[in-house]
Amino acid sequence: MSESWRGDVAAGVEAWTRGVSGDRTGPPAPRSRPTPPAEAVPDPVADGPPADPEAVARKILLDQLTGQARSRQELSDKLAAKNVPTDVATRLLDRFEEVGLIDDEAFARAWIASRQPGKGLARRALGQELRRKGIDDEVAKEALDEIDPADEQEAARGLVRKKLRSLSRVDDTTATRRLVGMLARKGYSSGVAFSVVREELAAAGRDEPEPDASR
Structure with missing residues (x-):
């Protein structure tokens, strides 16, 4: 008795693989046909005239x-x-x-x-x-030039007062160095920075350390 798939290679492979897996019953599965590519949807924006x-x-x-x-x-x-x-x-x-x-x-x-x-x-x-x-x-x-120097100095004082709250555990020399450095990064001259820091330390009950004469 001739096999139903003889003469058809694709059907023969299908039947053979079913045989290997142990399933020898039933006709071979129909071959699937390739799905045709979907037609591109026109894009009115991309296909339109270039933007002005x-x-x-x-x-x-x-x-x-x-x-x-x-x-x-x-x-x-x-x-x-x-x-x-x-x-x-x-x-x-x-x-x-x-x-x-x-x-x-x-x-x-x-x-x-x-x-x-x-x-x-x-x-x-x-x-x-x-x-x-x-x-x-x-x-x-x-x-x-429209900046009032008094406003600029008051802004510096505000920065020093705020920063001083986080420097309660450091000595006055360290506090002075950090405060002057902060004001320098904000654009203040060294003269303004040292003057403001000295006054604010005194107002807080802390004295600015005397400069080291050996330096």
């Missing part, structure tokens, strides 16, 4: 300015990172300046108003931050 660079740049600028002022340099860097053509970026930045959406002078004043009392930063540290923001040195100087 000026419209893209305008949206980037408006998104960046939503809820927060930014310097012209910050916005220029953002447009460059998005590969906006230079001529398009310059034209839009100029236009945004004309209508007052970009104002580096106002930005500098607002930055100082938020960072000087909040972080206790001195003029020098604030100037470095504005420079990193791309603010012109002359524009930054005019804004920094």
Whole structure:
């Protein structure tokens, strides 16, 4: 009796493998047919015309300015990172300046108003931050000149008083070194730093150590 799969290689392999596994009953399983590839769904966005660079740049600028002022340099860097053509970026930045959406002078004043009392930063540290923001040195100087020296010194005192609470277990020499170093990192000159630290240590009942004459 001839086997039902004879003459069909695929069916023969199927029958043989069933025989190896011990299942010799039943006809061979039908061969599966390959599933045809699904047709690609058209993407109207990807297949549409290329985006207008000026419209893209305008949206980037408006998104960046939503809820927060930014310097012209910050916005220029953002447009460059998005590969906006230079001529398009310059034209839009100029236009945004004309209508007052970009104002580096106002930005500098607002930055100082938020960072000087909040972080206790001195003029020098604030100037470095504005420079990193791309603010012109002359524009930054005019804004920094508006800082009241008394406010700057009061900010330094606040920093020292707060830090002193964590230095109750260290000697006065160590406390002085740490406090002066902290103020230096905030941009205060050594003269202002030592003066404020000396006065605050005295107010807290601690005396600043005398300088080591052997040094």
